[in-house]
Amino acid sequence: MDLTILIVKGIIILVIFGITLLIATYSTYAERKVAAFLQDRIGPNRAGPWGLLQPIADAGKMFFKEDFIPSQASKWLFILGPCLAMLTALMSSSVIPFADSIRFAWNKVNYEIPVQAIEINIGVLYIFGVVSLGVYGIMVGGWASNNKFSLLGAIRAASQNISYEIALGLSMIAILMMTGSLSVRAIVAEQASFFEWNVFTQPLGFVIFLTCAFAECNRTPFDLPECETELVGGYHTEYSSMKLGFYLFAEYINMFVSSAFISALYFGGFHYPFMNEVGSALEKSLGAIAGHNLATAIQFVVFFGKIFFFIFFFMWVRWTLPRFRYDQLMNLGWKTFIPLSILNVVVTGAGLLYNFKYATWLIAIVMIVLAVMSTARAPKQAVIPQRS
Amino acid sequence: MQLTNRSKQVSNKEMTLAEKMYLPAVVGGLAITIRHFFRKKPTIQYPEVKKYLGPVYRGHHILKRDEQGRERCTACGLCAVACPAEAISMVAAERKKGEENLYREEKYAAVYEINMLRCIFCGLCEEACPKQAVYLRHDRMVPVFQERDEVIYGKERLVEKMDDRYIRVANSEVKATPTEPSLTRAAT
DSSP: OOHHHHHHHHHHHHHHHHHHHHHHHHHHHHHHHHHHHHTTOOOOOSSSGGGTTHHHHHHHHHHHSOOOOOTTSOHHHHHHHHHHHHHHHHHGGGGOOOEEEEEEEETTEEEEEEESSOOOTTHHHHHHHHHHHHHHHHHHHHHHTTOHHHHHHHHHHHHHHHHHHHHHHHHHHHHHHHHOOOOHHHHHHHTOSGGGSHHHHOHHHHHHHHHHHHHHTTOTTSOOSSOHHHHTTGGGTTOOHHHHHHHHHHHHHHHHHHHHHHHHHHSOTTOOTTHHHHHHHHHHHHOHHHHHHHHHHHHHHHHHHHHHHHHHHHHHHHTTSOOOOHHHHHIIIIIIIHHHHHHHHHHHHHHHHTTOGGGGHHHHHHHHHHHHHHHHTOOOOOOOOOOO | OOSOSOOOOOOOOOOOHHHHTOHHHHHHHHHHHHHHHTSOOOOOOTTTSOOOOOTTOOOSEEEOBOTTSOBOOOOOOHHHHHOTTOOEEEEEEEOOTTOTTTBSSSEEEEEEEEETTTOOOOOHHHHHOTTSOEEEOSSOOOOOOOSGGGSEEOHHHHBOOTTSOOOOOOOTTOOSOOOSGGGGOOOO
16 A cells, blocks of 8 residues: 555545544543533533533542452453443444545545545444454453452443444444445445435434433443442442442443444435535635545534534433333333334335335334324223212 | 311323323423523622622621720620520620720620630520620621631621721612622711
8 A cells, every 4th residue: 555545544534533532532621511501500610611620620530549359250251341331342443434535636646535544345344343342341251350249240230331322333234225235334325315315215223223222331321230229330340449430431432433423324414405516615725635634624624513413312312211121121122123124124124126216204104193193092091980 | 087178189091192102292391391492591700790689688797986986895794605606705894984985885895706616596696785885797608718727707807997887777688798898888
């Protein structure tokens, strides 16, 4: 490979890595701020202007706390757990296409390099592979702690992740069928025009994917691996200092990656309405290279706008909904989402056969009609005779 | 038997499909929380902004002087008797010749101490005093202390300064508890 391409690729990878870490760091701050605002409070505002240095203060505290390893724990696995969680979380951000491509001329050669850490044809498979490894971080941590509560929390995490991964994959399959490719960039490219964004063609798949993404990130209302009421702290009961910080940090990176994937797979990625018109106008007025690069920068900003909205959405949901009960969670995963996503696949296939992209709206409409009918026919509230 | 009219009928009726789908309820909940996101925050930024606690607030103790600067306290000990926490102690002394501009009557408190660790700010000393000599300021709190030997307040910290006289007025214009002396300076 050309050295220039290698260098530019390296810079892109570093920038994406840095952005991922930065966003994950500031998500902790944003979470506290959003939580406070939703609860009519003000939130952190002491460290720095508006409390902006709060994540740095938190990190400092994490580093200086006592790093404690239980005497009965298996030491190396105990250390490996948070590393695995962090590693898988970071790895999954590498196939996100952040924007179209940057163009430049160097030594009279024209280069065009996509803004993506690694451009591979099996991006979706890769992401599923890496994300499903993420449960090892929790599992190893829970096992190595040598603590019943941690082990129970880890097992709960594993079963939850497995049951949601199936529905996640099945809801994705409908998109893969429509695109005919496993590359994330191809899926994004498919959604060039606004009404072909997958959220409009796959409404049911979107709801399933969104919910499963919440469960995959182990975020409220699906944060059952950690559960103060019945499990003390869950899989990270025995963890302290930066090892705990890694687990929490991995959750925020997962949240960022999930947001990026929701916006890439269902909300057109870096596409926005009239993107091609804006792009060609810029190229006309600024010249081919500068105009194209500016258009790419705009795409980058648009994509991050979508990501930030979904990160906000994750927090918004967290401070709205209470935690599920474990049997409800399992029912939702196995008895609701898996059948629904299979139905979604079947209807999408039928739609493709008859060349009708919006076929899955039929399921949504049928469900809405059924729901309205059931409300209309709802029996009057049973009157319980009062004790006299 | 009904004790209150606030009791709620409970029933375990079967959920309708719309309720079983959770989504309408979830959207409703999200709408409620996002409304709160944009609501004005009721938080008061305490150390910077102080709320006016009203004219009946009981704060820092003060031993009053009269208009000519003479101490009103005659060391009768009624405040110490009234004090449920036994925080007040004093030593009485007799006024000498030439001290008439310092003490109002023949007897005065040579030592007057309040133990702030014991004081519960009940205001009974204020009520017991027949000479209107001891008050709890409505506008100033006892400052935070770090050392144990700072907590016994003697006369040097209790007797009011003539340039910072205390009067209690129900002033509706005062919104926050003022910390500057100028805001509470008496008109006399």
